[in-house]
Amino acid sequence: LFQSAPSAPLDPIMRLFEAFHQETRPDKINLVVGVYTDAQGRVPVLRAVQEAERAWIDQARPKQYRPIEGTAGFRSGVQRLLFGENTAVLQAKRAATLQSVGGTGALKIGADVLKQLLPDAIVAVSDPSWENHRALFEAAGFTVRSYPYYDATRQDVRADAMLDALRGLPRGSIVVLHACCHNPTGNDLDPAQWRAVVDACVQGGLVPFVDMAYQGFGDGLEEDALAARLFAEAGVDFLVASSFSKSFSLYGERIGALTLVSSDPGTIGRAEALAKRLVRTNYSNPPTHGAAIVEAVLQTPALYDAWTEELAGMRHRIHDMRTRLVQALDAQDLGRGFSAITRQKGMFSYSGLTPTQAEALRARHGIYALDTGRICVAALNPGNLPRVVDAIADVVRG
Numbered sequence: 001l002f003q004s005a006p007s008a009p010l011d012p013i014m015r016l017f018e019a020f021h022q023e024t025r026p027d028k029i030n031l032v033v034g035v036y037t038d039a040q041g042r043v044p045v046l047r048a049v050q051e052a053e054r055a056w057i058d059q060a061r062p063k064q065y066r067p068i069e070g071t072a073g074f075r076s077g078v079q080r081l082l083f084g085e086n087t088a089v090l091q092a093k094r095a096a097t098l099q100s101v102g103g104t105g106a107l108k109i110g111a112d113v114l115k116q117l118l119p120d121a122i123v124a125v126s127d128p129s130w131e132n133h134r135a136l137f138e139a140a141g142f143t144v145r146s147y148p149y150y151d152a153t154r155q156d157v158r159a160d161a162m163l164d165a166l167r168g169l170p171r172g173s174i175v176v177l178h179a180c181c182h183n184p185t186g187n188d189l190d191p192a193q194w195r196a197v198v199d200a201c202v203q204g205g206l207v208p209f210v211d212m213a214y215q216g217f218g219d220g221l222e223e224d225a226l227a228a229r230l231f232a233e234a235g236v237d238f239l240v241a242s243s244f245s246k247s248f249s250l251y252g253e254r255i256g257a258l259t260l261v262s263s264d265p266g267t268i269g270r271a272e273a274l275a276k277r278l279v280r281t282n283y284s285n286p287p288t289h290g291a292a293i294v295e296a297v298l299q300t301p302a303l304y305d306a307w308t309e310e311l312a313g314m315r316h317r318i319h320d321m322r323t324r325l326v327q328a329l330d331a332q333d334l335g336r337g338f339s340a341i342t343r344q345k346g347m348f349s350y351s352g353l354t355p356t357q358a359e360a361l362r363a364r365h366g367i368y369a370l371d372t373g374r375i376c377v378a379a380l381n382p383g384n385l386p387r388v389v390d391a392i393a394d395v396v397r398g
C-alpha cells in the first residue's frame, strides 16, 4: 500500500530544524525556527502562564471534552484582543471565533471553510511568505498565486506593486495577509498602506484572510491589530487566524483561534456551523490545556496586566537585539550596511545573506539560518551575538 505514497519532502524550515538537532557541535546556534528565547537563551515560561497553570491544577477540574468551538470565555477573550472592547463588530455580533490547533489549525479550518464556499477561488499569498501558506492552501485544494511584496534591493515593502496585483485579482479571490511582523521579511505595511490594501480588497470583492501569528511582537497588541480592525470597520466578510504560540510562549500547547467575520449578522451562525462541522469531522473537539491558560490570562485583569508587561519585555528585547546586531555588523566594515534590520518588526529578519553565505554559516560555524537569508532575531542574546556577528562577517567576506 504505502509504496505508492508520493514523496513528500519537508519544507526548508523543518528540514533545517531536523539538521540542527543532528548537528553535533556544542556551540551550534539555531536561527531557523520562529521561537523566542530570553537573554539566557531559554524558551520562557511566562509568569502569567505559570500562575494560570497553577490555579488550573489547584482546581482539579475534570478533563471533560470541550465544546467544538472552545469555551465562551476563551472566545470572547480572543475577540476582545482582536477588535477591542465592545467595538461595533462585536456589538453587531458579526464575528464568530473557534478555538484552533495553533495558528496553523486556524488557517487550515479557515481554508476548508473557504473551499466549501468558494471552490474555484484563487488564493494569493505574499512573495515571499511563510513556507506553509502555499502548501496549506494547495493541500486544501486551491490554486495559489503570489502577489509582489518585498523589494530586495530597497529592503522594503513594494506596496504599489502589491496594490496593483490585488486590483488585478478576480472578484472572490482570497488574499492571505500578514497582520504584522511579516514572516519571513520582517517588513510590514504602514497604516496608510494598510488602508489602501483594505480599500483594494473592498473595491475588488476580495476575501481577506488575515494571519495574525505575532500580535504584540510588532508595535503592541492594539497597533498590531490594525488590519483586522480596518477590515471589521469596512464591513466585509473576512477571516482571521490567531496564534498564541509566540505571544504566550505556548508553542507546544498548539493553541490558536479562527475568527470568521461576516458583513451580515444574519449569516454568521451559518459560517460558524460550517466551521464546527469541519472541526468535528477532523479532530472532533479541541484540547484543553493551552486554551484554559489563555482564557484565564485574557479574563483575569491581574494576569492580563502581567502578560502584557512580559509581552512588551519580549518585544523590546528583540528590538534591542536588532540594534545591537546592526551596530556590531556595521562595525565590521563589510562593504554593505545592515540598518534595514532595525526597521523590521517581529521575530524575523531578511538579513540579505545569500544562499551560499547561509550554507557557509552552517558548514563553517554551526549557525543555522534559512537559505533565503531569513534569521530569527528573537533567538539572539548577548551571549551568542558576538559569535553570530563574527560568523556573518566571515561568510560575507567569503
Ligand code: PLP
Binding pocket: 034, 101, 102, 103, 104, 105, 130, 178, 183, 211, 213, 243, 244, 245, 251, 255, 256
Ligand atoms: N502564520 C505565520 C506567518 C507563522 O509564522 C506561523 C508560525 O511560525 C504560523 C502561522 C503558525 O503558528 P502556530 O505555530 O501557532 O501554528
